[in-house]
Amino acid sequence: MAIQMFEDRGHAAVYQKYRFAPGKELQQTILSYLREKKAIPAELAVDVGCGSGQGTHFLGEHFKKVVGTDISKAQIQEAKDTPCMPNISYLVCPAEELPFEDASVDVLTSFTAAHWFDTERFMREARRVVRPGGCMAISTYTVDMSLRYGDCSQQLTKAFRECWDKILKYSNDRLKYVLDDYKEIFEALPFPDKKRVTDIYDSIPMTVEGVVGYMESASPYQTFKKNDPTAATSLLQETEKRMLETMGVSSRETMMEFWVRHVCVLGCKEC
Template identity: 55%
Template sequence: MAARLFEGKDHAVFYQKYRFSLQENQQRVIFSYLDEKLSSFRLAVDVGCGSGQCTHLLAKRFEKVVGTDISNAQIEEANRAPHPPNVSYLVCPAEKLPFEDHSVDLVTAFSAAHWFDIPRFMAEVERVLKPIGCVILSSSTLDMRLHYGDRTEKLTQIFTQFQEQLSVYANEKINRVKDDYEEIFMSLPFQDKKRITDVLDKVPMTVAELMGLIQSFSMYQMFLKDQPEAAKAALQNTEQRILETMGVSSRETQLEYWTRQVCVLGCRSS
């Protein structure tokens, strides 16, 4: 069954504002794979596109890009945000994609595949891909660090403690992220495939942006729904501890958010 955890309007707004797009190292892994494998760059479909941050990047390389998502609220935000003219969006489940058989050059899912019904999604990937077509399924892992000079260890500890508090609200599908997409990799029905688990990206952001990012996590949104006052207090407490540890008072102070990504890349070549 689909996990419908990204439906709220407010959640979609946080998503659009604070979720960052694919970073440099992850982009390098993905685009060098596509250059090696693909000769046609006509149509890319980004499944579970959310508010479209990563979808835009594909527009540089593909003639046409379609972002799809099961959530109306996310697609409304994607349509509202400025986007390249060759990108369009539609609401549909990953398990039933409205594309002809063998019509798509690339299917992607960024931080999304773990939410899908994997066997049904893989069957759709097989159906819609052209005889030579690629699939890329990637996600941020739960390994995150907060870097700020010699305060890095303490800040990372504060962040990890908050993650542990949120973990009570983790959907069971997060286990697919915890196993570094191994189950997803094993389910991909292609011979030509690989899984990379050590792509590290460093994202500069302010403390205010970090707090916005945390509020876009499905686990935080579940906490907020279940215990609104406790969730807000825990968030505020975490922000205060971060600022105190950094020795600053402004939420606009920059730190670096380090995130390890996992990436499953596959090519159907028959």
């Protein structure tokens, strides 16, 4: 069964507020592959482990019907409470028990979630529901982010990463899949026609508040906060202050570039 890390309603609300949608380069990587495999236009896309729906919204622009699924009731409620296109719907279910008929799904996706799944059971279920000639696109952003702002990008990134490294000490063991650039997940993909792209870079416009909020939304931070709430809160407050001082600004709404590297596993089921 999938690891459940985002069940708390407060955590889900932070996740919805601060997590970002797939960047343009990741979107183009996925769409180019689907066009190459003639998987679009298509009827049904299913986004597994959709959280509060950031990736699901992207799919809504390209498919007739999109269903986002997640094991967390709190996350699905946040997704339902967020305005979206009328062709998008959500439901609560485990990634390993998808309520779709055999060979009924044209495209199956998962954005920054597959490392929480029971890989073997999820892949078996994916093979069952994806139609012949259908595709899978499984991606994650990695932990080696960087920040850019004027001529202080190096110092700003240093402040961010020193904080981030302290937070990552509270990571679940499943982080190993991300640190390995989804190599194990790629190898487990049950389709012989597959590839893994590890060098997709996206610049996400983000405020200082947004960067700090992103760290707050991360599951390791939530674990840190449960263990030592005072230290966890102080760490983010001190990091925000340090970032503002480095940038020479006072407003938390000051914009910067948040650079992320994506890994994407792509596969097409044999006809």
